[in-house]
Amino acid sequence: MDETREKKMTIKRTSKYKSDIAGWLIILPSIILFAFFVWEPLIESIRLSLYSAKGMQTIEFVGFDNYAKIFNHPDFAAALRNTFIYIVWSLVIGFFVPIFLGVLLTETVHLKGFFRFGIYFPNIMPGIATVMMWGYFFRPGPTGVLNILLEKIGIEPQVWLTNPSWTIPLIILTMTWKGAGSTALIYMANISGINPELYEAATIDGASILKRVRHITMPSIFSLGKTLLILQVIAVFQILYEPLIMTNGGPNNASISIMQLVYNYAFRDFNYPMAAALSVMICLVLVVLSGTYFKITKEKEY
Template sequence: MKEKKKVPKTSWKKKDFLGWMIMLPSIILFAFFVWEPLIESVRLSLYTAKGIHTEDFVGFDNYLRVLRHPDFMDALKNTFVYIGWSLVIGFAVPIIIALLITETIHFRSLFRVGVYFPNIIPGLATVMLWGFFFRPGNTGVLNILLSKIGIESQKWLNNAALTIPLIVLTMTWKSAGSTSLIYMAGISGINPELYEAATIDGAGIRQRIRFITLPSVFSLAKTLLILQVIAVFQILYEPLVMTNGGPNNASISIMQLVYNYAFRDYKYPMAAALSVMICIVLIILSGIYFKLTTKKED
């Protein structure tokens, strides 16, 4: 019998060592900026603290204090209202934009640049811009425009019923363009012979969109839906800058409540406890996302 050739262990070790050396900076940064703060938040949530220095172990008391806090239910409810309005306003808009630009014959590249342009504006600048636009009273841009056609000034962001939809509208204006480009990429991957066959059979634009385009991007839309829910669940600076959670907690989000605990009330253990609870929810949502993505790849 012929002896099998042994692979030199030195070459394998060298290759393995070089691979780890390439990944080492990323691993260190990830551990320092993600895992270390997460572990520290879990530890801090189980103690009382003076400033950021832990004192007495209290177990899950901080979690119970968060759940009993009068602002918690408002923040939790508003967060799911944000998600609901983002699905009503923000989910369909990128698909419609992608369909319209795909069906456009002339100036398609110009339209692509135009819809993506809001995405390159810094988020804080966008929020401040729309905050001035929706400002109540005679100084708001929208009220000034409405006064030109004889319509009285509206409260806009001071109206509890309109606050969340207007904030979601601001988010949609900023992010819809980048999402629509993803849909356009998915649409461009559809076999053009399907459209040619449909056109020969007399199908119009509506029929092509309904029976070819939408079914082809359904799996992509399902994935982007989960990502949108995860992103909106972490909404913070939009309500913080535009309304500061008002009026009367009508727009406060769960992430803004964490901000208030930590930087307004200086209750760091409660902020850590709520952060851990949010992390658990995001892990569950991420698990759903990976499950859907795995099914798509299979």
């Protein structure tokens, strides 16, 4: 009996090892590609950030001097401040709009498919084309589309994107128009999974739409909202081409982001070590945010 049991255990271990090897062989190409396109550039960026360079050719080891130069650079404080302002405005404007649209789509009875397509349509457009279109829309002076429309009702042309107080909110408005539709559909799918008997019971008790949303819908999408909030913060922290195309970081660095500062170091000043150093700093922040995201999603699974 003991020999038979031992043989069975040996067969199980062998089959387990074979299945493990097969699994590793399946994912091995993905691991190699991931290491080549992610880990190797990351390690090279860390190495480059510790050297002075002429172009991409390293000259001498300087330690953390590039990091110190970044903190002392006059644009760093503005870029860091603006990045957090982007995040705040994205939560004020962009976080609640998809929730509202998702609830509205769920409560819509007629032409639901048409409204789904209309809300998702901006996501189909290329990002650069969207930014350029809204840039023409908010162009200051008499040639801007919005100013032309306002002139028809007797309102003087406004400066819009050249007003430092309005630049970041208008860029966030553009991003919200572009991305709210897909997030709204995620909320709508989550709301559709709520037991309809809850809504029926609330309707029988005389609950209005607002009360049904407040007491049934919102508690049900709370966990999803936490997850999407962290993902939104991670995405907005890496904002680049919207301010780059619409304002080029202006006026007077009023809309420059931390990622645009990396772009300026690398492709305007050709200072690749400082660009690498700032990229490493951004990577550390994103690691913290990603860790928070995984912690929240793990709690959601439990």
